[in-house]
Amino acid sequence: MRLPVLVFDIETLTDLKSGAHLYGLDLPVADLAQALVKLRRQESGVDFQRLALHEIVCISGLWIDEQGSMKIFSFSREQHSESEILTKFLSIFDKRNPTLVSWNGSQFDLPVILFRAMYHGLSAPxxxxQGEIDQQKRYNNYQNRYHHRHVDLMDIMAMFNGRHFQKLDDVAHLLGYPGKRGDGAYxxxxxVHQQEWQKLTSYCEADVLNTWLVYLRWLLLKGQLLLNDYRDLVQQTIQFLSTQAQHADxxxxxxxxxxxxxxTAVDFISFPTH
Known part of the structure; x- marks a missing residue:
């Protein structure tokens, strides 16, 4: 495992202002969302908006440094504008070059970040x-599907075949991890509308944690972690989460x-029940 590692996830809403501008709509805000859904259904047959119209309301990450210590964080609309969220997240890469880990990050998270950063006039070289500035990134960058500077687990585990894509919730649950079972609604x-920011960040961070656990299992599969090292990292994750009150559930x-x-039946053998 090449450290540091940054496991990340984003949460979004439809950008009604940009949608109205794109389609030339002059409607009350209350009617825009429904109009954009109808237009999208006509275009593609689905409700899911085109990537450029996804406004970021939260980015969460789990950072594992060279010493193996963990830190979980979120940048949300509670305190930051979308531009500020992006600026804070993108600044991480100016200081470090972590191994980036995601679930569907190649097809959703990174393209959305790209579009929204351009929308706000941000720079994120x-x-x-891809090698224009740092020649080393010609051979190992965050965009190339087959490079491992960014590990998109959904894509890799499907062996780069879209017919085999799986939901993170399903894979995590199948492997003995929490997923989002019992509350699969979006x-x-x-x-956001009710300004329940703690629930928003916990929701996003839960996806990050599930992705991290699946990533460890993938590294074990590939032989990049020995079984004892894998077990140690699982125990370290449990110990870390025991100090994070928002993740008690x-x-x-x-x-x-x-x-x-x-x-996974042995994961909590050494962890006391309270």
Missing amino acids: SLFD HVPEY FLAIWRDTSQRTEF
Whole structure:
């Protein structure tokens, strides 16, 4: 495992202002969302908006440094504009070149970040350079599908075949991790509109944590982690989450789901029950 590692995820809403501008709509704000959904259905047959119209309301990350210490963080609309969220996230790459880990990051998260950074006139060469500035990134950059500076687990585990794409929730749950079972609904619009920022960041961070656990299992599969090292990192993750009050539910669900597979049944043996 090449450290540092940054596991990340974004949450978005439809940018109504940009959508109105793109389609030339002169409607009250209350009617815009429904109009944009109808237009999108006519275009593509689905409700999911084109990437450039996804306004970022939260970016969460789990940072694992060279010493193996962990830190989880979120930049959300509670305190920051979208431009400020992006600036803070992109500045990480100006200082460090972490291994970036995501689920569907190649097809969603990074393209959305690209479009929204351009929308706000931001510069992010450390993330989007493909060798024009740093020649080393010609051979290992964050955009190339087959480079491992950015590990998109959904793409890799599907062996780069879209017919094999899986949901993070399903894969995590299948492997004995929490996923989002019991509450699979998409709550982001509700959290933003009701200004429930703690729920928003916990929701986003849960995806980050599930992605991290799947990443560890993928490294074990590839032989980049030995079994003892894998077990140590799982225990370290459990110990870390035990200090994070906002993830007590995640830890409790993990304790339960870990018992559903023989391999993960030992995850909490050394962790006391409170």
